[in-house]
Amino acid sequence: MKISGILETCLYAADLQKAANFYTKLPGLQLIAKEDGRHLFFKCGKTMLLIFNPDHTSSEQTDMGGDLIPLHGSRGAGHVAFSVKDDEISLWREFLNDQQIPIESEVNWPNGSVSLYFRDPAGNSLEVVSPKIWKR
Amino acid sequence: MKISGILETCLYAADLQKAANFYTKLPGLQLIAKEDGRHLFFKCGKTMLLIFNPDHTSSEQTDMGGDLIPLHGSRGAGHVAFSVKDDEISLWREFLNDQQIPIESEVNWPNGSVSLYFRDPAGNSLEVVSPKIWKR
Secondary structure (H helix, E strand, C coil): CCCCEEEEEEEECCCHHHHHHHHCCCCCCEEEEEECCCEEEEEECCEEEEEECHHHHCCCCEEECCEEECCCEEEEECEEEEECCHHHHHHHHHHHHHCCCCCCEEEECCCCCEEEEEECCCCCEEEEECHHHHCC | CCCCEEEEEEEECCCHHHHHHHHCCCCCCEEEEEECCCEEEEEECCEEEEEECHHHHCCCCEEECCEEECCCEEEEECEEEEECCHHHHHHHHHHHHHCCCCCCEEEECCCCCEEEEEECCCCCEEEEECHHHHCC
16 A cells, blocks of 8 residues: 555646646646636646645635535645656757746756746746656 | 656645654655755655745755756645555555544545545645546
8 A cells, every 4th residue: 555656736826817828838738627716627647737726725615515625725836847858858948938938947957957947827836857857 | 849747746844844754654655855944855656745844945045056946835735636546545544544644534526536635734735546536
């Protein structure tokens, strides 16, 4: 019995329309569900990126046939790193530039991996990097 | 060129010692790095769970040889769902009870999946559920 990985990751954004416009532009994210004012759910490989409006999920419990989904919701910049191929970092740099998404920082790690950092409209810090980053 | 999945998920906890005591108890999470007062990094299958002290990461930029890691850090309950085997939910129920970790809610989804929700010491909402939950 053990956890085999992260299944769902959350970020929070009060303006879900702005978030939808932004995240649907990122190649590999597929919007599979949304509820106005509450959430956007993106499939991302075998994992899910859930974007919630914290004003909603921190105050209103969703009732699933009598079972309550616990309250959650944070304020301030969260962080998620997306897994991409090592040799595609230069394509991501071009893509972000083409989309006029500012690259806030580019970090060269001791093992040769490169991370590109950028922000979503809510201010969350996003990163694209190869899984190689954790092989040291 | 596309995102292949979530590589790193973050939660925030001001008391990292309490977080370390808690998360090291969860089968499948392996503590691979820590920095007192700043972070705990857990390997979790092919993904990483990063626990940061938001007081640190929202105010002090880490310098990697001249490359700056952007500021981030949120307050309030975040949420992560861990992937477990469908037929092991009952073992997780027993495990949480044995560890005196209160199960805040148990949700039975329309497709037959079951989620167990519990909290970490910082108040983040954690969930164990099978990937089947997203197959509807």
